[in-house]
Amino acid sequence: MTIWVRASVNGQLREAEVWEGTSLLGMLRDELELPGSKNACEEGECGSCSVWLDGDLVCSCLVLAAQADGRDVRTVESLGTGEDLHPVQRAFVDAGAVQCGFCTPGLIVAVTDLLDREPSPSDARIREALAGNLCRCTGYEKILDAARLASGRVEASGDRP
Amino acid sequence: MDVLRVGSLADALAAKARRPDAVPIAGGTDLMVGINAGWDRPPAILDLSAVDELRHWERGDEVVLGAGLTYRLILGELADERALTQAARAVGSPQIRNRGTVGGNVGTGSPAGDLLPVLAAADASIELGSDAGGRRAVAWHAFFTGPKRTTIAPDELILGVRWRRRRGPSVFAKVGPRNAMVISVCSLCLQVDEDDRAIRLALGSVGPTVLRADDAEAFGAAAIEEAGGWADPARPLDDAAVARFAELAAGAARPIDDLRGTSAYRRHAIGVLAGRALRWVLADRAAEAP
DSSP states (O other): OEHHHEEEEETTTEEEEETOBBBBBHHIIIISTTTTTTOOSSSSSOOOEEEEEEEEEGGGGGGGGGGGGGGGOOGGGGGGOSSOOOHHHHHHHTTOOSSSSSSHHHHHHHHHHHHHSSSSSOOOHHHHHHTTOOOOSSSSSSHHHHHHHHHHHHHTTOOOO | EEEOOSSHHHHHHHHHHHOTTTESSOOOHHHHHHHHTSSSSOOOEEEEETTTGGGGGEEESEEEEEETBHHHHHHHTTTTTTHHHHHTSSSOHHHHHHBHHHHHHHHOOOOOTTTTHHHHHTTOOOEEEETEEEEEEEEEHHHHEETTTEEOOTTTEEEEEEEESSSSSSEEEEEOOOSOOOOEEEEEEEEETTTTTTTEEESSSSSSSSSHHHHHHHHHHHHHTTTTTTTOSSOOEEEEEEHHHHHHHHHHHHOOOTTTTOOOHHHHHHHHHHHHHHHHHHHHHHHOOO
């Protein structure tokens, strides 16, 4: 059995016919051709699939696709393009915070979520905000560097990221 | 698998009456794990995430939490309820706290559920509703009957929880391998009840359900009485009294060995945690005294 799900995804009205048990992550990747959100653990442990649902940072693997019907979904694809990077993406590149890259989209979304709400977070706040995003390459130090770099640039420019 | 989508509490209760086999979903932080992995295929899912009536809360003589309240909303709206917010902040990660709900923690009924020691220490009741029977309130100890087992009827939904507010400091603490994203190895909520001159101590993840440490509670209250601490919060408890309190707390635990820890470790850790928690709340009382 399938159902239709219609949602605003990155500002566009999108619809897909999915199996009822499909997660939002499955719908984004397999039906809407938005593979930026990564599928790793499918149990909310790793944060690779982080997106915004009605403005809230969530693991899209734990959202039933049907629950996104009529809602606003924003993915990492909304932040920048290969040519025009979002300031948080630029900070990850500049800080060398990307190794294999698999966790990177989720971390970019989580750091952006943090800086949107709290432009100058302490290290402790950064660590707490990123507690749900696992990286098996970097040892996290460069990711923390990237978050600090992005925060500093936001402060310097007076802009929100 | 059918997905039942409802926009009001009345519709949700009617849907549950029609399809008692439907499993409610709110944040999905428990249910989706099994669906994604393929080992859970409920015949139907009842989506409660659009039912705004379940997101209410009140804070007067009683604390009332709607089943749809997320941990994040608790942290934002009920920041003065210390043990409650400590427990909410100890859950998962920001992503999980943005989605996971009071109703999910209560309905799943895991002995390790982080809110449950807070509910047990406060002698909370669970409010249930059904299309046919209206509402009923069940005391926490009658609701949780075993690991992930509760007395909810197939046609009922959890509406929320409520408890009477008490004067006095409280604390929640848990033990796990990380400061985030861990299922408790053991946890507790300790509350000082200044009005009844009582200590309330609930233990999580060290038994088939959350449980109260009655002997430790009685000993703790009597020890404070003996030290003159109820009248004068600056009067300390001696080390032997704190050690005895910790020992009685550990004695109340009925832990098992599992992948998160051994029975012996849990019993030891819950005793250590209970002793520390007692010192913390006594320090708070002393600091708050005029």
